[in-house]
Amino acid sequence: MIDLSKKDSDISHYKDIWVFIEQTDxxxxxxxxxxxxxxxxxxxxxxCGVAAAAVGKSVSxxxxxxxKYGAEKFYIVENEIFAxxxxxxxxxxxxxxxxxxxxxxxxxxxxxxxxxxxxTVATALRTGLTADTTGQEIDPKTGYLWMTxxxxxxxxxxxxxxxxxxxxxxxxxxxxxxxxxxDDPKEGEIISEKINFTEDQIxxxxxxxxxxxxxxxxxxxxxxxxxxxxGMGSKENFGIIKELADLLGGTWAGSRMAVQxxxxxxxxxxxxxxxxxxxxxxxxxxxxxxxxxxxxxxxxDTIIAINTDRDAPIFDVSNYCIIEDAVKFLPxxxxxxKNMQKFGG
Amino acid sequence: MHILVxxxxxxxxxxxxxxxxxxxxIREGVPAILNPFEEHAVEEAVRLxxxxxxxxxxxxxxxxxxxxxxxxxxxxxxxxxxxxxxxIFAGSDTLATSYALYEGARKIVxxxxxxxxxxxxxxxIDGDTAQTGPGIATRFNLPLITYLIKIDELNLEExxxxxxxxxxFGQETxxxxxxxFFTVEESLNILSHSPLPYLIKAEKAEIELLSxxxxxxxxxxxxxxxxxTMVKKAFTPEKRQRGATLxxxxxxxxxxxxxxxxxxxxxxx
Numbered sequence: 045m046i047d048l049s050k051k052d053s054d055i056s057h058y059k060d061i062w063v064f065i066e067q068t069d070x071x072x073x074x075x076x077x078x079x080x081x082x083x084x085x086x087x088x089x090x091x092c093g094v095a096a097a098a099v100g101k102s103v104s105x106x107x108x109x110x111x112k113y114g115a116e117k118f119y120i121v122e123n124e125i126f127a128x129x130x131x132x133x134x135x136x137x138x139x140x141x142x143x144x145x146x147x148x149x150x151x152x153x154x155x156x157x158x159x160x161x162x163x164t165v166a167t168a169l170r171t172g173l174t175a176d177t178t179g180q181e182i183d184p185k186t187g188y189l190w191m192t193x194x195x196x197x198x199x200x201x202x203x204x205x206x207x208x209x210x211x212x213x214x215x216x217x218x219x220x221x222x223x224x225x226x227d228d229p230k231e232g233e234i235i236s237e238k239i240n241f242t243e244d245q246i247x248x249x250x251x252x253x254x255x256x257x258x259x260x261x262x263x264x265x266x267x268x269x270x271x272x273x274x275g276m277g278s279k280e281n282f283g284i285i286k287e288l289a290d291l292l293g294g295t296w297a298g299s300r301m302a303v304q305x306x307x308x309x310x311x312x313x314x315x316x317x318x319x320x321x322x323x324x325x326x327x328x329x330x331x332x333x334x335x336x337x338x339x340x341x342x343x344x345d346t347i348i349a350i351n352t353d354r355d356a357p358i359f360d361v362s363n364y365c366i367i368e369d370a371v372k373f374l375p376x377x378x379x380x381x382k383n384m385q386k387f388g389g
Numbered sequence: 390m391h392i393l394v395x396x397x398x399x400x401x402x403x404x405x406x407x408x409x410x411x412x413x414x415i416r417e418g419v420p421a422i423l424n425p426f427e428e429h430a431v432e433e434a435v436r437l438x439x440x441x442x443x444x445x446x447x448x449x450x451x452x453x454x455x456x457x458x459x460x461x462x463x464x465x466x467x468x469x470x471x472x473x474x475x476x477i478f479a480g481s482d483t484l485a486t487s488y489a490l491y492e493g494a495r496k497i498v499x500x501x502x503x504x505x506x507x508x509x510x511x512x513x514i515d516g517d518t519a520q521t522g523p524g525i526a527t528r529f530n531l532p533l534i535t536y537l538i539k540i541d542e543l544n545l546e547e548x549x550x551x552x553x554x555x556x557x558f559g560q561e562t563x564x565x566x567x568x569x570f571f572t573v574e575e576s577l578n579i580l581s582h583s584p585l586p587y588l589i590k591a592e593k594a595e596i597e598l599l600s601x602x603x604x605x606x607x608x609x610x611x612x613x614x615x616x617x618t619m620v621k622k623a624f625t626p627e628k629r630q631r632g633a634t635l636x637x638x639x640x641x642x643x644x645x646x647x648x649x650x651x652x653x654x655x656x657x658x
Binding site: 045068073128129131132135155156157159160162163164166167168170171172173174175176190194195196198199200201202203204205206207208209247248249250251252253254255262267268290291292293294310311316317320324325327335342343346347348354359360361362363364365366367368373376377380381384385 | 400404405406425426482483484487514515516517518519520522523524526527528530532533534535536551555556557558559560561562563564565566574575576616617618619620621622623624625626629631632633634635639640642643644646647649650651653654655
């Protein structure tokens with residue numbers, strides 16, 4: 045655990061916007077580059093620099109991408125012991141960097157790893173953290189970061205700021221901002237920090253890792269989500285949901301009812317006790333739209349619902365309402381779309 | 390074995406409505422419930438107690454009404470429940486909340502003895518921040534295991550636990566020493582019905598009260614005034630309107646739908 049007495053309490057000494065570059069086995073998370081893109085915009089408003097920070101067994105190979113998306117500096121902490129993500133050593137490494145280099149803003153992806161890390165880092169640093177934000181802007185008057193997040197299941201939006209503590213920390217949902225490379229990427233500076241941790245100082249040991257399609261799925265990564273409910277009638281019928289999702293380069297999901305009926309794993313549940321999603325296109329198939337479901341998807345850009353009941357609440361939030369049986373409708377729709385794909389419409 | 394579970398009473402977010410004229414939440418008549426993730430945390434704690442022996446203590450921070458959530462925990466088989474309640478905590482953000490609960494939990498350790506396993510839900514359904522559990526774990530400097538889906542092994546003699554959690558890409562199984570702090574997923578277990586003796590005991594149980602009077606507090610870390618994050622403004626997102634019903638023959642509707650979806654079609658390489 046870090047020594048808090050080393051933390052500079054003069055907030056005017058904190059500069060620049062930092063983005064945590066999340067990686068698993070050396071592969072970066074897409075949200076990191078989305079955040080770098082946003083950080084460039086915030087930095088130009090604030091008149092400061094953009095930097096990236098990564099912890100891992102080996103992360104220097106990420107530098108090219110990090111600079112391509114606009115970081116001017118890349119702070120790295122590399123060590124065998126960081127091969128797998130573990131809360132405590134990652135926290136301590138990040139805290140060391142923050143205490144030494146004093147970023148004004150620190151952005152983290154609101155992924156499983158990012159949420160695990162940010163809560164413990166913010167507490168260790170005794171600073172504020174705004175979770176799961178969907179909007180970020182700099183207050184032109186004070187220079188503070190305004191962070192907007194949905195709360196009460198998306199029924200209310202709150203704009204939060206952190207005036208007296210640094211860094212201003214926030215997790216941002218994947219897919220909210222678009223990753224755009226800079227026009228003329230420059231070779232940035234890599235600052236490699238040595239931290240003397242040894243494995244015997246870390247009490248948590250990872251015994252086994254299972255990578256599985258049926259495990260945790262971050263539905264937030266996808267532009268298109270095809271989702272099914274009770275009206276799909278069977279687990280087998282989710283085959284057509286998956287087929288449509290695949291055709292659209294998206295992913296598949298379902299309602300709590302679909303989980304309870306055993307049609308889909310809980311890891312793919314959208315809604316209050318599942319995941320909150322906001323894709324560009326959400327196709328709800330045989331989902332009636334219980335409020336628990338609506339709060340998890342009603343911020344999607346476009347919603348198309350297919351349901352036999354014209355009074356189903358799902359239609360109250362849908363841009364396009366299709367009063368049909370999804371099980372009969374989807375195969376025809378897939379056939380039509382395949383033709384369009386082949387013959388260009 | 391002593392298990393301490395942190396719980397929160399929350400408004401049933403699925404029943405909160407928005408007044409679009411005033412831009413405020415309508416909370417009247419919205420039932421307060423035990424945060425669903427914490428129902429599973431209590432369930433797991435009681436299951437472990439029944440298997441290994443020991444006791445389960447519950448703590449919540451909130452107004453006096455939050456006793457209801459505590460009684461629900463007792464009816465699930467928890468042994469004792471503490472309500473941490475004081476005006477000084479009003480308006481706490483997650484950092485101030487984790488401070489208050491940390492001090493409350495330290496008091497419980499004084500009164501009830503050392504804790505082996507700490508549990509909380511992975512997040513609360515009203516704020517959805519997922520910060521308070523990790524915050525408390527950090528203050529205690531305990532190993533943290535978030536998104537818990539299974540306790541594979543508990544060894545009280547050698548003081549370790551083996552547990553499985555969700556990750557972005559699947560699952561991982563971790564060995565950690567006791568004491569340890571878990572935040573839990575719903576899929577951790579299936580809720581059982583409260584047996585009648587538990588229900589009767591819960592009804593009669595006294596809730597223990599904690600406040601600034603019996604818990605030593607650093608007032609500089611409590612409440613709205615000492616919370617690092619502030620609310621600038623709150624507003625209601627634009628209400629969605631019911632859109633067009635696609636009509637015509639079945640084939641017409643298929644064609645219209647395909648046209649709407651076509652921009653998302655994957656390019657064939």
